[in-house]
Amino acid sequence: MQLTGLRRTGVLLAIPGIALVLLLHWQVFFWVPTEVTMGVIQRIYYVHVPSAWVAFMAFGIVAACSAAYLWLGDERLDMAAVSAAEGGVLFTTIVLLTGPLWARTAWGTWWTWEPRLTSTLLLWFIYVGYLLLRGATDSPQRGKRFAAVLGILGILDIPLIHLSVTWFRSLHPQAVVMRPEGPQADPSMVITLLTGLAAFTLLFFAIMTYRYALERLTVERSTAFAGTPAPSVAGGGA
């Protein structure tokens, strides 16, 4: 895709994404009923859960693009992988910040070594390592290959990480929306959650598209000026 096309796609994703975020705010603060046991603090759930969903999707994209990059060697796949990784780290950070805010009220503690918290934290570290690694080599090509290897290792490790940390008893709230028997929550809560999912997914793809265009520009500019492939922007000289 050409750069103008990318920019247009980014705008097309960002406008409905931002509109839905505004709608989500209205729903969260004025529309959705307050949950009985947890109270007002439960509303953070509409930001927390969509962020977690987007983060997992992002790391899936990183792994798929990384594997395809190692196999086919197409630079565009690597650009897509790094764009998704930055978005994924951003949304994982949101998960890790909103979680404790909620936990402080609901569980009475900022942090607990609960399985999903631990695996999310480890995931965050793995993909921060991914971004660090890209900037840590003298040869950009090598950095890309190393990062791709780590991107694949990360996704392979996730099921085992989750199994391991679940060894300890889980106190995370169990699923109330995605259940075989159908949602247990109030319909307006389900709608608000779906708004959040749609808003954050669109925003993520908008961010990823812009980041991809930036990576393209950086590479094109330095090839035009120096005749050599450019170092990636990611993790710049960590």
Added chain:
Amino acid sequence: MTAYLNQVRIIVWRDLTVELRSRERIAAMGGFAVLVAVLIYYAIDLTIVRPRDVAAGLIWMTILFSGMLGFGRAFAMDLEQDQLQGILLSPISRGAFYLGKTIANFALLTAVEALVFTVFGGFFNLSYGGTAWLIVAVVVATAGVAGLGTLLGAIAVHTRPSDSILPLLAFPLLIPLVIHAVMATGRLMAGRPPAEVGGNLRMLAAFAILFLAAGTVLFRYVVEE
């Protein structure tokens, strides 16, 4: 298959011979491990904490830290003397190169572990019950640590902050393995029946298989010029 195993054997023999002659890594790892044990002795108040309650975790932390020290250097020697280029140009396959390096690292770490268990046993007056199963648990866990450590060591040696980046990359992937290693070691040391750690042993085996398989497949992308 025989040719492949022969290639693995050549790499293992080469690495261990170099190590036996220079004693560069084993000295660093062993010395470091003993010093950590001394530090730990003064870091915990033995009038409050019974050493055997926390020994398994401390032993694994010591093993992991010395492991990082050794794996970081595993490819440095090859790189300094341009031997890596030579091995890559030789008919030895990338997978065999990786497995050979991993086995050599495994042997090195096992030697350090023997030292760590002996030193902790002496310093903290520990007795190791259920020895046979304890050895099984430690060996399987070490296979996983060496499998991942070798792959990431090959990555780290080509980066600018080579020594500091290895633990950053390795620990998040290794923490779940350590959970099982510590649980299995702790319970077996306390003389619990082996059936109680069956699940941990299976998970340790799963990690070892995953890391070794991923390493064998992905290693060629790491050493590619």
